[in-house]
Amino acid sequence: MDLELFLQQLANAISLGSLYALLAIGYTMVYGILRLINFAHGDIFMFGTYMAFYMMTSFMLPWGAAFIIAIILTIAFGVLVEKAAYKPLRNSPRMSIMISAIGASFLIENLAIVVFGGRPKSLPVPDLFNRIIHIGNVSVVSITFITPIITMVALAILMFIVNKTKTGMAMRAVSKDYEAARLMGIDVNFIITFTFAIGSALAAIGGIMWGLKYPSLLPLMGVMPGLKCFIAAVIGGIGDIRGAVIGGFILGLIEIMLIAVFPELTGYRDAFAFVLLIVILLVKPTGIMGKNIAEKV
Amino acid sequence: MKNRKTQLTIILLIVTIAIIAVLNITLDSYKIKIFTLCGIYIILGLSMNLINGFTGLFSLGHAGFMAVGAYVSALLTMSPELKDSVFYVAPINPFIKVIQLPFPLALIVGGLAAAGIAFLIGAPVLRLNDDYLAIATLGFSEIIRVVITNTQTLTNGSLGLKGITRYTNAWWAWGIAILTIFFMIWLIHGMYGKAFKAIREDEIAAEAMGISLFKHKMMSFVIGAFFAGVGGGLLGHLIGAIDPNMFRFILTFNILLIVVLGGIGSITGTIISATAVTILMEVLRFIENPINLGFVNIPGIPGMRMVVFSLMLMGVILFYPKGLMGRAEFNWDYFLKKKFLRNRKKSA
Numbered sequence: 013m014d015l016e017l018f019l020q021q022l023a024n025a026i027s028l029g030s031l032y033a034l035l036a037i038g039y040t041m042v043y044g045i046l047r048l049i050n051f052a053h054g055d056i057f058m059f060g061t062y063m064a065f066y067m068m069t070s071f072m073l074p075w076g077a078a079f080i081i082a083i084i085l086t087i088a089f090g091v092l093v094e095k096a097a098y099k100p101l102r103n104s105p106r107m108s109i110m111i112s113a114i115g116a117s118f119l120i121e122n123l124a125i126v127v128f129g130g131r132p133k134s135l136p137v138p139d140l141f142n143r144i145i146h147i148g149n150v151s152v153v154s155i156t157f158i159t160p161i162i163t164m165v166a167l168a169i170l171m172f173i174v175n176k177t178k179t180g181m182a183m184r185a186v187s188k189d190y191e192a193a194r195l196m197g198i199d200v201n202f203i204i205t206f207t208f209a210i211g212s213a214l215a216a217i218g219g220i221m222w223g224l225k226y227p228s229l230l231p232l233m234g235v236m237p238g239l240k241c242f243i244a245a246v247i248g249g250i251g252d253i254r255g256a257v258i259g260g261f262i263l264g265l266i267e268i269m270l271i272a273v274f275p276e277l278t279g280y281r282d283a284f285a286f287v288l289l290i291v292i293l294l295v296k297p298t299g300i301m302g303k304n305i306a307e308k309v
Numbered sequence: 310m311k312n313r314k315t316q317l318t319i320i321l322l323i324v325t326i327a328i329i330a331v332l333n334i335t336l337d338s339y340k341i342k343i344f345t346l347c348g349i350y351i352i353l354g355l356s357m358n359l360i361n362g363f364t365g366l367f368s369l370g371h372a373g374f375m376a377v378g379a380y381v382s383a384l385l386t387m388s389p390e391l392k393d394s395v396f397y398v399a400p401i402n403p404f405i406k407v408i409q410l411p412f413p414l415a416l417i418v419g420g421l422a423a424a425g426i427a428f429l430i431g432a433p434v435l436r437l438n439d440d441y442l443a444i445a446t447l448g449f450s451e452i453i454r455v456v457i458t459n460t461q462t463l464t465n466g467s468l469g470l471k472g473i474t475r476y477t478n479a480w481w482a483w484g485i486a487i488l489t490i491f492f493m494i495w496l497i498h499g500m501y502g503k504a505f506k507a508i509r510e511d512e513i514a515a516e517a518m519g520i521s522l523f524k525h526k527m528m529s530f531v532i533g534a535f536f537a538g539v540g541g542g543l544l545g546h547l548i549g550a551i552d553p554n555m556f557r558f559i560l561t562f563n564i565l566l567i568v569v570l571g572g573i574g575s576i577t578g579t580i581i582s583a584t585a586v587t588i589l590m591e592v593l594r595f596i597e598n599p600i601n602l603g604f605v606n607i608p609g610i611p612g613m614r615m616v617v618f619s620l621m622l623m624g625v626i627l628f629y630p631k632g633l634m635g636r637a638e639f640n641w642d643y644f645l646k647k648k649f650l651r652n653r654k655k656s657a
Contacts, residue, residue: 049440100627106439107367111569112626114369118562119619125612235558239451242444279459286448293445294433 016149021272027156027225029264030163034218035241036248036256037170038211044187044251045207047106051113052093053215054238055120058231060086060216061223062128065135075138083216090212091205093120099201117238124231132230135223142224159221166217167257170210174253179206187251240285247292249299258300263288314641325487333479341479342547343591348482349543350583352489354567355576356536361565362574363497364529365509367443369561370430371537373450374423376457376556378538379545380464382419383473385410386546395471399461412476416485416542423538424531426453435526438512447558458553469552470545477547485543489536493576496532505529509574559615563590566622571633578634586618593617 035057042050063085067078097116101109141155174180185193186203194200222237223229244263248255263285271278292299332344353371360368387395389406410418434445457464464470496502504525507515516522545551567586571578593614625632 043440047440049444097623097627104630107361107365107573108626108630110367110440110443111565112623114562114565115619115622115626118559119616119623122612122615122619126610126616130611239444239447243448246441246444280455283452283455286452289448290433290445293437293441297437297441 017272019150020152021268023150023152023156025265025268026261027159027264028268029261030160031218031222031225031260032237032241032244032264033257033260034163034166034214034221035237036244036260037167037253038215039242040245040248040250040253040256041183041207041211043245045183045190045204046098046109048098048109049113049242050098050208050211051110051117051238052097052120053211054234054236054241055117055124056086056090056093056212056234057215057219057222057237058124058229058234059089059120060212060219061135061229061233062124062133063216064220064223065133065229068136079220082220083213086216086219087209087212090208090215094205094208099204121231121235128229128231130231132228135227135229137224137227153225155221155224159225162217162221163257166214167253170214170253173210179203183207236282243285243289246289246299249302252299252301255299255301313645317641322487325483329479329483343588345477345479345482345547346544347584347587348479348486349477349540349547350564350567350587351486351580352482352536352543353540353564354571354579354583355489355493356533356540357564358568358571358574358576358579359493359496359505359536360529360533362568362572362579363502363509364505364526366435366526366530367439368446368530368533369443369558369565370427370446370450370534371564372556372558372560373446373453374427374534374537375541375544375560376450376453376553377423377426378416378419378541379551379556380419380457380470381422381538382412382415382542383470383545383551384464385415385418386412386474386476387470387472391472395468396462396465398466398468401465402462405463412474412481412546416539419542420535420538423541424535427531427534428527431527431530435523435530447561450556450558450561454553454556457556464553467553469550469555471550473545473549473551475546475549477543482543482547485539490576490580497576501525501528563618566618569622569632570625572631572635572637574636575632575634575638577637577639578632582633590614590618 035053038053038056039050042048042053060082063082064079067073067081068075071078073081093116097112098109101112137155141153141158143154144151145154145157172180174183182193182198182203183206185196185198186200190200193203219234222233240263241260244259245256246259247262248257248259250256266288267281267284270284271281296302333341336344353375357368357371360366384392384405385408388409392401392406430446430449434442434449437445458467460466497505504515504520507518507520508522508525512522541556563586567583568579570586571580571582596613596617597611
């Protein structure tokens with residue numbers, strides 16, 4: 013592989029990795045607080061992309077407004093999922109909550125098939141994201157650069173919220189110890205809703221970026237990215253936001269680079285993430301940034 | 310009393326066989342197919358209930374085990390000439406081409422292959438718990454599907470296998486289902502079953518009582534995978550064609566629905582709900598087809614069936630988490646005490 017091709021692939025890998033990172037943050041935050049795999053997260057991501065599509069085509073809004081409204085609608089949707097599928101089961105066995113999550117995910121997917129239709133829709137890509145940029149002999153579509161930048165900005169805002177604000181402090185407290193946080197007067201339900209809202213906003217941003225990069229929208233488009241990003245969160249150490257970002261980038265890099273180096277592996281692309289998951293669970297189950305916690309009797 | 314119960318069980322068994330015979334003669338071929346499918350889903354539901362319900366391991370790898378069973382058994386029953394004509398893109402591996410086994414043996418080998426894969430997967434995966442186990446087993450089932458899609462000379466890749474002889478009939482499906490039911494009852498009531506339930510209730514306490522966690526989890530996982538493989542083999546020989554897309558997560562979802570609906574940890578519940586869900590899946594096809602009421606035409610809504618099923622799953626888990634039977638089982642005592650005999654429900 014020559015240098016130019018390598019740089020091109022590297023740009024692609026970073027761009028894909030930052031999309032994965034955006035989704036993985038949502039998984040890791042919900043898991044940190046509720047100890048629950050939000051199976052519906054990938055479908056919330058899909059919902060965000062479709063909302064952007066409908067805002068731009070049916071309502072003819074300019075893309076900036078369309079994206080912002082899509083993000084707001086997705087936040088509302090994510091909170092609705094939490095209220096309907098997870099909140100009633102807060103004190104139920106883990107298995108019930110997981111089944112409810114799987115049920116919610118299937119419900120959203122199939123409702124999407126019924127409402128949005130099963131045929132692929134294509135998101136109109138605004139000019140700004142579709143320019144071809146030449147750097148030396150390497151030519152890259154501008155979305156490839158815009159995605160990591162937006163991810164970094166979103167991450168900076170998120171880090172500020174989590175580390176500097178009072179709500180962020182409450183979030184960290186709830187994820188450390190749910191019961192103790194409640195005894196300290198933290199409104200746990202509000203914090204959980206807030207966490208879902210942030211996760212859904214990031215999923216919507218990721219979804220729109222995804223739609224601009226791969227402009228073919230399908231009701232089941234969230235399933236594979238969803239599973240992979242959960243794996244990215246596990247790789248990074250679940251519950252840790254920086255870990256999720258690192259995991260997302262690692263996964264993006266591995267996926268793009270392995271195929272670039274060994275093109276004959278293309279058919280196995282969707283299996284890489286799962287193989288990586290098994291390896292990480294065997295070698296370091298707590299992930300890269302995770303800490304070991306002994307199980308209490 | 311015990312003698313009486315055995316007699317009743319035998320009578321029930323004979324009645325069931327008679328019902329199968331009668332249905333086999335009176336129903337048309339489409340309905341017999343659904344009836345056969347009920348038997349297969351009972352096997353699949355019970356195998357998942359063993360892992361998820363009785364041992365408390367939340368495994369989502371069923372579709373993968375079924376795929377292994379279906380492919381292995383189908384490749385074993387297909388004749389070398391048929392394999393040559395099906396594998397027209399890339400020639401089949403010569404070793405696999407020549408071996409051919411009769412249907413029952415092929416099913417068993419298919420089940421054993423699934424169990425073997427489960428054994429290999431179980432070693433790393435069963436050390437995990439809860440959600441990690443769920444996602445890891447789901448991952449393995451996806452890996453199995455991806456591997457099947459890409460090993461052209463072994464499995465014919467995404468084209469799948471076609472022209473499989475339709476050996477599965479109501480007798481095979483229900484016969485194996487009844488054997489599975491008796492085996493599960495024997496297993497659950499025995500020493501191993503008690504160990505499984507102890508692990509489900511409290512792993513740490515079970516371990517403290519001297520139950521080897523890994524051994525019993527592995528056992529439950531491997532046995533469950535074996536029956537899933539047999540079920541997959543039966544399914545392949547019922548439909549006559551298999552391809553990797555059949556074994557997506559949605560298949561696991563359907564079986565999970567059966568287990569949750571019937572009651573997580575109840576054999577009787579699984580039998581009832583497997584039958585009900587299978588029939589419902591066919592009955593609900595009407596909402597996907599256009600309905601003509603004479604004065605209005607309601608267009609069919611594709612995908613509506615799965616919406617109904619997802620709503621059912623959510624509804625049960627949110628409002629009635631015990632499902633149909635909870636952890637209760639069908640019991641002769643209830644009928645004997647009430648002097649109230651009805652041989653309707655099938656169980657022992």
